[in-house]
Amino acid sequence: MLGFQLTSAHAPVAHKAAPAGAVPNGVHKRTKVRSKSKKRDKDRAVKFIAETQDAMIQTGPTYKLPGAEKYIKSRMDLPIYQARVKLLLEISKAPTVIVVGETGSGKTTQLSQYIRDAGMDKGKMIACTQPRRVAAVSVANRVALETGCKIGSKVGYTVRFDDTTSRDTALKYMTDGMLLREAISDPKLSRYSVILLDEAHERTLMTDILFGVIKGVQKLRPELKVIIMSATLDAAKFSTYFDDCPVLYVQGRQYPVEILYTIEPQQDYVDSVFVTVLQIHQDEKPGDILVFLTGQEDIENVGALLQDASEKLDPKFGKLVVRPIFAALPPEQQMKVFEPVPKGSRKVVLATNIAETSITINGIRYVVDTGLVKAKTFNPNLSVESLMAQPVSQAQARQRTGRAGREAPGVCYRLFSEDLFRTLDSTTTPEIVRCNLASAVLNMKAMGVDDIIHFDFLDKPTTESLRAALMLIFSLGALDASGKLTTLGRRMARFPIEPQLAKTLISAERLGCVEEILTIVSMLSAPSIFFIPFNKREEVDLSVMKEFASLYGDHLTYLNVYKAYRQNKGNKTWCKDHFINMKSMKTVLDTRGQLAELCRKSNIEIRSSSDTDNIRKALVSGFFYNIAVLQDDGTYHPVSNRTEVALHPQSVLKGQKPKYVLYHELVKTKRYYLRVATVIEPEWAAEAAPTYFARTIT
Numbered sequence: 243m244l245g246f247q248l249t250s251a252h253a254p255v256a257h258k259a260a261p262a263g264a265v266p267n268g269v270h271k272r273t274k275v276r277s278k279s280k281k282r283d284k285d286r287a288v289k290f291i292a293e294t295q296d297a298m299i300q301t302g303p304t305y306k307l308p309g310a311e312k313y314i315k316s317r318m319d320l321p322i323y324q325a326r327v328k329l330l331l332e333i334s335k336a337p338t339v340i341v342v343g344e345t346g347s348g349k350t351t352q353l354s355q356y357i358r359d360a361g362m363d364k365g366k367m368i369a370c371t372q373p374r375r376v377a378a379v380s381v382a383n384r385v386a387l388e389t390g391c392k393i394g395s396k397v398g399y400t401v402r403f404d405d406t407t408s409r410d411t412a413l414k415y416m417t418d419g420m421l422l423r424e425a426i427s428d429p430k431l432s433r434y435s436v437i438l439l440d441e442a443h444e445r446t447l448m449t450d451i452l453f454g455v456i457k458g459v460q461k462l463r464p465e466l467k468v469i470i471m472s473a474t475l476d477a478a479k480f481s482t483y484f485d486d487c488p489v490l491y492v493q494g495r496q497y498p499v500e501i502l503y504t505i506e507p508q509q510d511y512v513d514s515v516f517v518t519v520l521q522i523h524q525d526e527k528p529g530d531i532l533v534f535l536t537g538q539e540d541i542e543n544v545g546a547l548l549q550d551a552s553e554k555l556d557p558k559f560g561k562l563v564v565r566p567i568f569a570a571l572p573p574e575q576q577m578k579v580f581e582p583v584p585k586g587s588r589k590v591v592l593a594t595n596i597a598e599t600s601i602t603i604n605g606i607r608y609v610v611d612t613g614l615v616k617a618k619t620f621n622p623n624l625s626v627e628s629l630m631a632q633p634v635s636q637a638q639a640r641q642r643t644g645r646a647g648r649e650a651p652g653v654c655y656r657l658f659s660e661d662l663f664r665t666l667d668s669t670t671t672p673e674i675v676r677c678n679l680a681s682a683v684l685n686m687k688a689m690g691v692d693d694i695i696h697f698d699f700l701d702k703p704t705t706e707s708l709r710a711a712l713m714l715i716f717s718l719g720a721l722d723a724s725g726k727l728t729t730l731g732r733r734m735a736r737f738p739i740e741p742q743l744a745k746t747l748i749s750a751e752r753l754g755c756v757e758e759i760l761t762i763v764s765m766l767s768a769p770s771i772f773f774i775p776f777n778k779r780e781e782v783d784l785s786v787m788k789e790f791a792s793l794y795g796d797h798l799t800y801l802n803v804y805k806a807y808r809q810n811k812g813n814k815t816w817c818k819d820h821f822i823n824m825k826s827m828k829t830v831l832d833t834r835g836q837l838a839e840l841c842r843k844s845n846i847e848i849r850s851s852s853d854t855d856n857i858r859k860a861l862v863s864g865f866f867y868n869i870a871v872l873q874d875d876g877t878y879h880p881v882s883n884r885t886e887v888a889l890h891p892q893s894v895l896k897g898q899k900p901k902y903v904l905y906h907e908l909v910k911t912k913r914y915y916l917r918v919a920t921v922i923e924p925e926w927a928a929e930a931a932p933t934y935f936a937r938t939i940t
C-alpha cells in the first residue's frame with residue numbers, strides 16, 4: 243500500500259526554528275532560585291530523605307507511604323526540587339509570595355507537598371486552586387499517586403458537583419469557583435492555613451475575585467499564607483497589587499522544547515493542522531501529539547479528517563488515535579485523553595484551551611498550536627454573550643508550548659509566523675472585563691461585599707457591566723433598594739448555578755413543580771445531552787423532533803428526554819439509538835441529586851406537577867429578562883433591547899415561530915441566536931416582574 247500523499251490541496255506546512263532565547267521569560271528578576279539536577283546530588287538526597295528528616299522539610303510523612311517511593315526520583319528531578327528550601331524560607335517570611343517558574347517545573351504538584359511536609363500547614367488544609375476542573379482533577383490524581391494515597395484521603399479534589407475530599411484531606415485541589423463558594427459560608431476561609439492560587443495569568447473571573455477576597459481575609463487572619471503561581475504572569479503588576487510582596491523565580495525547565503514557526507501565514511488553519519499532524523506522524527520519532535483548536539466544531543472536523551487519513555496510511559506508520567477534549571464533553575470522556583493508546587499507534591489529542599494550563603498528558607512530545615482561541619465577550623448593553631475565535635496572547639502560546647517537554651524533550655509547531663507572535667498581546671485580557679458578572683456579584687454580596695463598585699479589583703470591570711449585573715440581581719429580587727442582599731438573594735446564593743436558574747428553582751416551590759425544574763436546570767447545566775456524530779446532525783434533529791419534542795419548546799423537550807431516559811432505565815442501546823450522551827445523562831443525574839439535596843437543606847419542598855403552565859411560569863420568574871417578541875418581518879426582538887435575533891437552528895420551535903418566547907441565552911456566532919427557547923404568555927412576565935415590565939414594554 244502506498245503511503246499517504248499530500249495532495250496539492252494539502253501543501254506541506256513549512257516551519258523554521260525560533261532563534262535561541264526567542265521565548266524570553268519577560269519578567270524582572272528579583273529573587274533568583276537556582277536549580278541543578280546532578281545524579282550525585284540526587285542519590286545523596288534520596289538517601290537523605292529516606293533516612294533523615296530535613297531540618298526545613300520534614301519529608302518523612304508523605305515520602306514513606308507505600309507506593310510513594312517510585313515517584314521519589316522523578317520528583318527530585320524537577321527544577322523546583324533544588325529550590326525547595328529557599329522557597330519555603332521565603333514563604334515562611336512573607337504572608338504572600340508570587341512564584342514564577344517555567345511550565346512543568348513542578349509548581350502545581352510539588353509546592354503544596356513541600357509546604358505540608360515542612361509542617362507549615364499547621365494542621366489545617368492547604369488549598370490549591372485551578373481555573374479548570376480537568377486540571378484540578380488530573381493534578382489531584384497525580385499528587386495522590388506521588389504521596390501513595392487514594393484520592394479522597396490525604397489528597398482530594400473539589401469541583402462543581404463532584405467533591406472527593408474527606409475529613410482526612412490535607413491537600414485539596416479545587417476550582418477557583420469552589421473556593422469562592424466556600425467563602426460564602428466561611429468568610430474567613432478558616433479551614434485553610436495556606437492557599438495557592440495557581441495559573442494566575444489566566445485571569446479567570448473567579449480567580450480575579452478570589453484575589454480581592456483573599457486579600458480581605460488576610461486582614462482578618464494575617465497568618466493565612468497566600469501563594470500566587472504561574473509560568474507567564476506579569477509579576478510586577480501582581481506584586482504591586484499584593485502590597486509589594488516578593489516574587490520568587492524557579493529557574494530551569496526539565497526538558498527543552500524546540501519552537502517552530504511557519505514561514506508563511508496560514509490561510510486555512512484546519513488544513514494546516516491536518517497536514518502538520520500527518521507530517522509529524524510520517525517523519526518524526528514516536529510520541530503523541532497535542533493540537534490546540536478553537537472549539538468542538540473544529541475538533542470534530544479535524545478528527546474526522548485524521549481518522550479518514552489514518553485508515554489510508556501505509557501500515558508501517560501505525561494508526562492515529564484521535565482523542566478530543568473540550569468543555570462541553572462530559573468529564574469522563576474528557577479524562578480519556580490521559581489514557582494510553584495501543585502500542586504502535588500515535589495519540590492525537592485535539593483540544594481547546596481547556597488543556598492549555600496545568601495538565602500533563604503522558605506521552606505528549608509534539609504540540610501543534612493554531613494560535614487561536616474562542617473567547618467569551620459580554621455586551622452589557624445588549625445582555626448578549628458572544629464566543630468568537632481570536633488570536634491567543636503570548637502568555638497563552640507559551641502555556642501551550644509548555645504542554646510538551648514534561649517527560650522528554652519536545653517540539654512545538656506554531657501555525658503562525660514569528661512576526662505574528664511578536665504582535666500578540668503579551669498577557670490575556672482578564673475575564674472580569676469581558677464577562678457577564680451577575681453570578682459573581684451575587685456571590686460577592688453573599689460574602690458580605692456590600693460596596694461592589696469600590697471592591698479591590700486587580701483590574702476593574704467596566705461600570706456598565708457592574709451596573710448590568712446589579713440591575714439583574716436586583717430585578718430578580720435578590721437585592722433590596724439599598725443594595726443589601728434579601729432573604730431570597732441569600733437563598734439563591736446557596737445554589738452553585740446562575741442567579742436566574744436559582745430564582746427559577748426557588749419559585750418552582752410556590753408553583754408545585756420543583757421536581758420538573760430540578761430536571762430542567764440539571765439538563766441545562768450539563769454538557770451537550772445529545773452525542774451528535776459529525777455526519778448525522780440532520781438525522782438527530784429529526785429524531786429529537788419526533789420522539790421528544792414538546793409543542794411548548796426546548797425546556798419541556800429536555801424534560802421529555804429525561805423522563806424517557808428514566809423510563810428506559812438509561813439503557814445503553816436506547817441511548818445509542820436516540821443519540822443520547824450517556825455520560826452527560828450521568829452528569830445530569832449527579833447534578834440533580836446534589837441540587838435536590840441543597841433544596842432539602844434550604845427547606846424547599848420537592849413536589850411534582852404535570853401542569854406545563856406552572857413549569858413555564860417558574861421559568862419566567864427567573865428569565866423575564868430573556869423574553870423575545872416575534873416581529874412582522876419574522877425576526878425576534880428581545881424586550882431588553884432591539885437587536886434582531888433568530889431562534890437557534892436546533893430549537894424545536896424553529897418551524898413554529900410563536901409570538902412570545904423565553905430563552906435561556908442569547909448567543910452571537912455568525913448572527914444573534916436565542917438558545918433553548920420556550921413559548922410563554924406575556925401576562926406571566928408582567929406578573930413575575932411588574933416593576934421591570936412597567937418600564938420595559940411600552
Ligand SMILES: Nc1ncnc2c1ncn2[C@@H]1O[C@H](COP(=O)(O)OP(=O)(O)OP(=O)(O)O)[C@@H](O)[C@H]1O
Binds near residue numbers: 344350472
Ligand atoms: N500525570 C502526570 N504524569 C506524568 N508526569 C507528570 C504528571 N503530572 C505531572 N508530571 C510531571 O511533573 C512535572 C511538574 O508538573 P507540574 O504540574 O507540577 O508543573 P508546573 O510547574 O505547575 O507546570 P505548569 O506551569 O505547566 O502548570 C511535569 O513536567 C511532569 O514531568
